[in-house]
Amino acid sequence: MEKLLKSKNLRATPFRLEVLTIFGKYENAIEMSTIESELGNFDRITLYRTIKSFIQAGVVHEIHVNGDSKKFALCAEGCENLHHQHDHIHFHCTVCQETFCLDTVEMPSLNHPTFTISSFDIQAQGICESCN
Amino acid sequence: MEKLLKSKNLRATPFRLEVLTIFGKYENAIEMSTIESELGNFDRITLYRTIKSFIQAGVVHEIHVNGDSKKFALCAEGCENLHHQHDHIHFHCTVCQETFCLDTVEMPSLNHPTFTISSFDIQAQGICESCN
DNA sequence: CATATATTTGCATCAATGTTGCAAAAGTAA
DNA sequence: TTACTTTTGCAACATTGATGCAAATATATG
Numbered sequence: 001m002e003k004l005l006k007s008k009n010l011r012a013t014p015f016r017l018e019v020l021t022i023f024g025k026y027e028n029a030i031e032m033s034t035i036e037s038e039l040g041n042f043d044r045i046t047l048y049r050t051i052k053s054f055i056q057a058g059v060v061h062e063i064h065v066n067g068d069s070k071k072f073a074l075c076a077e078g079c080e081n082l083h084h085q086h087d088h089i090h091f092h093c094t095v096c097q098e099t100f101c102l103d104t105v106e107m108p109s110l111n112h113p114t115f116t117i118s119s120f121d122i123q124a125q126g127i128c129e130s131c132n
Numbered sequence: 133m134e135k136l137l138k139s140k141n142l143r144a145t146p147f148r149l150e151v152l153t154i155f156g157k158y159e160n161a162i163e164m165s166t167i168e169s170e171l172g173n174f175d176r177i178t179l180y181r182t183i184k185s186f187i188q189a190g191v192v193h194e195i196h197v198n199g200d201s202k203k204f205a206l207c208a209e210g211c212e213n214l215h216h217q218h219d220h221i222h223f224h225c226t227v228c229q230e231t232f233c234l235d236t237v238e239m240p241s242l243n244h245p246t247f248t249i250s251s252f253d254i255q256a257q258g259i260c261e262s263c264n
Numbered sequence: 265c266a267t268a269t270a271t272t273t274g275c276a277t278c279a280a281t282g283t284t285g286c287a288a289a290a291g292t293a294a
Numbered sequence: 295t296t297a298c299t300t301t302t303g304c305a306a307c308a309t310t311g312a313t314g315c316a317a318a319t320a321t322a323t324g
Contacts, residue, residue, distance in 0.1 A: 011291055011300060032281090043303050048282070050301095064196050068311095091247060102247065108240030110256060115223060115234065116264055120256035122242070129246035143271065143320055164310090175274050180311070182272095200282095 008057035015042070019050055020059075029063050029071035029090075029099040063099055064123065065092045071099050090121070093128035100128065140189035147174070151182055152191070161195050161203035161222075161231040195231055196255065197224045203231050222253070225260035232260065 001020055002012040010016065022038045023030065035047065051072060054060045063071045076086065088103040102124075110117050133152055134144040142148065154170045155162065167179065183204060186192040195203045208220075220235040234256075242249050 013291075013301065015302080044281090045283085045304080046302055052282095053301095089242065089252070091244075091249070093247075094250075100247075102244060105242055105244050105249075108242070110221065110237055110240070110254070112223075112234060112237050114261035114264065115225075115232075116259045117223070117237075117256045118226075118258040120221070120254055122252055122254050124242060124249045124252035126248045126250040132246065132248060145272065145320070147273080176310090177275080177312085178273055184311095185272095 004059065008059055010053060010057050010059070015046060016050055016054075019047070019054075023060065023072070023074050029065075029073035029101065031069065031071050035072075061086065063090045063101075065090075065099055073099075073101055076103075086121070089124050091124045091126065091128070093131055094125055095127055095131035098128060136191065140191055142185060142189050142191070147178060148182055148186075151179070151186075155192065155204070155206050161205035161233065163201065163203050167204075195222045195233075197222075197231055205231075205233055208233075208235075221256050223256045223258065223260070225263055226257055227259055227263035230260060 001017055001024075004020070005012045005016060018039065019035060022035055025038070026034070032047075032051070035051075036042070039047070051060070055062055055072075058075055060072045061075050063073060065071055076088075086101070087107055088101045089105050089107070091100045091102045091105075092098075093100070105124075107122070110120055133149055133156075136152070137144045137148060150171065151167060154167055157170070158166070164179075164183070167183075168174070171179070183192065186204075187194055190207055192204045193207050195205060197203055219239055220233045221237050221239070223232045223234045223237075224230075225232070237256075239254070242252055
């Protein structure tokens, strides 16, 4: 865990390790409020900046679930300095409200005659395995 | 224009028509700030609720461009009561910052062995035709 | 056309979230 | 241990989303 942070050029402070541990406790993407309730006392701004630096360093990525709410999930390998490289789609179960990173779905290829598509994200909705 | 609103069961008030006209002036998706600067005086809450009712009625749809900013664009046919049916991807040009609804890109099909995918959205990034 | 009804607007007020500046604290390297 | 850089915690502020309510407006009905 410390290694992970240092490999991204982030100092391994107790607070950051605590937040990282919370991510590790959950299988799927989590909301800010989940992190907040897992933490005992914490400074709101510090947490906000922690998440921000995690995103910038490529430790976690942000997922826009519906129109409004957002969640966060640990990155896989290969994410660095805001250049997130995710070979998975994000799936939101409309029953249990869980948000999954699905690397079992093959990413399609997109082509446009005149536009150059350098990257794209896919957010899917539906019903997950256990709710099915 | 009045017909459009009434077909969605929205009353055709002057303010709503004014906002709709602004959408008509722009080819691509626009930000809230663009609407605000086009309007002379306006009430912030009323505009907020106008956009909200447009989205709920299927007149416009919301586009999440990057992690943060959002834009709005007129819906095509077939969007009703929050059941937006868009057969296009959203493309954000990293040069000119314009956001396009690209119906020239074929929507791929997604499959998962155990999850039921009912709908999905695609946000792409890259360089648009005129910036290319 | 006038009126009754339902919706919309404008205003006040509030909540949640994101942001900045700065001094103290803590981590890192020499 | 010291010097330097980053992070934290606090205050203060900006932006955005949301609700309640009375006045204004739109629509339907007689």
